[in-house]
Amino acid sequence: MATRSRTPANDGDSNAAAGLLPAGLRDVLPPRAEWEAQASERLIASFTAQGYARVKPPLIEFEETLLAGSGQDLAGQMFRVMDPVSQRMMGLRTDITLQVARIAASRMKDAVRPLRLAYAGQVLRVRGTQLRPERQFAQVGVELIGADALAADVEVAVLAAEAVASLGVAGLSLDITQPLLAPAIIAAHGLDPKQAKAARRALDRKDAAELKAAGGAAAPTLLKLLALAGPAKTALEGLKKLKLPDAAAKIVGDLDKLVAEVSAAAPDLLVTLDPGEFRGFEYHTGIAFTLFARNVRGELGRGGRYVTPAGETATGFTLYLDSVMRALPPQAAPAMVYLPFGTPRSTAVKLRKDGHATWAALDQESTDMKKAAKAAGCSHWWDGKTVQPL
Template sequence: MAPRGKSRSDAQESESVDPAAGLLPAGLRDVLAPRAEWEAQASEKLLAGFARHGYVRVKPPLIEFEETLLAGSGVALAGQMFRVMDPVSQRMMGLRNDVTLQVARIAATRLRDAVRPLRMAYAGQVLRVRGSQLRPERQFAQAGFELIGSDALAADVETGVLAAEAVAALGVPGLSLDITQPQLAPTITEAHGLDPKAARAARRALDRKDAAELKAVGGAAAPTLLKLLELAGPARRALDGLKALKLPDAAAKIVADLDALVREVSAAAPDLLVTLDPGEFRGFEYHTGIAFSLFARNVRGELGRGGRYTTPAGEPATGFTLYLDSVMRALPAQPVPPMVYLPHGTPRSTGAELRRQGHATWAALNPEAGDLKKAAKAAGCSHVWDGTAVRPV
């Protein structure tokens, strides 16, 4: 396959190296036109897609008491949270670095008596203390949805399919959904009676995808665990391989669920490439069961992650978070919207009429020194009003 051409948003990004470097803290930046508009529109379109599946928008605050943000599963994110003192309560507050757990908190408190499942969506900014090498950014725009109060496999199917469908609707080509189930490997080491130390060593080897080490430390579980490593790839092939293994009952149940999940996801989204990584056992941060990463062909980093977690009230939940920076990188070139230059002295009523016709206008506030078309171009306009008609520049 030919490599995809440099997309408009990639170009945009490399252009946006700050000429006033050092002005902003590392990992924080100004998003300029037209990218800021594209990003906002992509976010709103994602939320509209979630709404069509019954997900209603909520908006938790940017800061909360630290202990609330870190309650339960949130502790996994503690190291990445900016903290500020609240002069009103004299208590520590944190800037959120995740919205999922805020939505889970809403479900567990304000909406504890509402009928289940709850379907909620959100869009907003999150901050983290340090960037990583792959993702130096420290402020992220996210858009996501949470499905709370159901442990049905149908909830997992809905989550994976909706995330992929909403991103595909933006025009992102070549999507793939990678599925993991962090309980699979531990279930196997436990069933084979590995002691905690041996299980830890086996997990470490799995993590490094180190087959030789896995053979050495995996004991009775080694042959099966090696198969998990080998089978990572297209989900259908992986599942056929897993089903051919002699698995302990608990592991066989997990594989049967994964099999049903993949069948349903593929039926609902036939164009989606579905992959499975059966040896992955860490989950992402707070995830506890079936988990997803969404990728686009030739785009660095995941477009989003999702999966099973438990709310502070102990309810089963699943959901998906999309990272707008990655989604923007995956989007094909966007057209810059047209704009009509109104020369100085154009009657107000003319501008109003052009806007009524659907044009965006840019009114000159000073008399033009020279050529109108040149002035229009310099102002970033695609068209000019010449007194009788709208003409391209």
């Protein structure tokens, strides 16, 4: 049954365009705000059903705790304010992962490992990106702390994909990379620091010509990494044929096991591999993942293995709710039943129990109930006996 929204479809972008809000910030109006809240709770429900307990860190905390360890990578993205109580600098969080790691190392340091934690909340950054111009957006994710087995990577990657699929997102693909593979090859070929930096820059840009010129003895192997990006099984077949140093060969062996286990656990998930990719995964210490959806611009989320500031091995995955919402199929606004002035409250209660939302007139309205219901943005009206569609 067709329904309509009671409010304009504008989600707040015009406010930013008109200068009412800073660039990258926006109001989210009904019904989108409700849809986002429901999607967030459904994702959390998927995580808690798999044993992940929810935590809720504060939006703002002392700067030094947010910048601990790999938090330095986002130092330039942090809004800072002076705490008038303690006279110490505070920061608005740019990412929730490190807050969860802080909780694990302090408030939950005595909890049994592995520690499974889930979270949902807003983050704020100084600048947006080309793919995500929003400076404030919601993150929903999980952290598996205190486990260094390959099974932890498999669990987190599959959980993220299954949770997003449960919302109705189709055409999911998981892109796997290993940020330590290229450095292991570079180190084994003895490139000096300047050469190594140039080779990494060329890989970052995926510039084959620059890589050939700057990669020295490692160039032939590194060029093959660029060429092997694609379906995971095909990429792995190519990697196994390369003459790799021992450290790199072990990394490829772990990738092979991961792909096999992920594919067995989620056979409908398209798994790809980019063996030369490390951009954006600088602080990761093992296998990393990015989740995409067919026909949707940008990533839905990313994660992988890292070491917490307390020295614990962890694997996590963060979903970006704005991107997830863009990947969802079109949704209809909820049916809203217009109740004329004077309708008994018991009627409204019954209708809501039957699954209807109600919009009650608070003053005497026109006798043309259909016209009044349409003006209120409702999709149905109550004729005194039954619910009637407009």
